[in-house]
Amino acid sequence: MGLIQERLAHFDQPEISDDDEAMWKALRPALVTIRIIIVALIVFIGEIFDDLLIQGLSPGVWGLIIGIPTFFMISIVIVVMDKRFGVFNSNDGGMKSNKE
Numbered sequence: 001m002g003l004i005q006e007r008l009a010h011f012d013q014p015e016i017s018d019d020d021e022a023m024w025k026a027l028r029p030a031l032v033t034i035r036i037i038i039v040a041l042i043v044f045i046g047e048i049f050d051d052l053l054i055q056g057l058s059p060g061v062w063g064l065i066i067g068i069p070t071f072f073m074i075s076i077v078i079v080v081m082d083k084r085f086g087v088f089n090s091n092d093g094g095m096k097s098n099k100e
Contacts, residue, residue, distance in 0.1 A: 042067040
């Protein structure tokens with residue numbers, strides 16, 4: 001029972017973070033959402049425009065050529081920034097700042 005009380009007490013304390021960390025916490029959900037949209041658009045473009053050719057390749061192939069590297073670049077930015085700000089704490093199993 002003490003563990004639950006400690007966690008609830010932790011929520012009562014204000015979170016101390018600098019401006020960069022606050023901006024990252026606001027930007028991160030947008031980047032994650034963009035990654036999901038990229039995957040959906042790759043599938044959508046591949047299914048809808050399969051009979052059209054642009055410079056000898058279908059739009060589905062162009063979607064893969066552009067979408068997969070973009071997905072990985074956004075993923076790398078998310079991982080690097082999470083490590084920089086210590087957003088992910090593997091001991092907790094969740095999102096938490098290590099700057100305490």
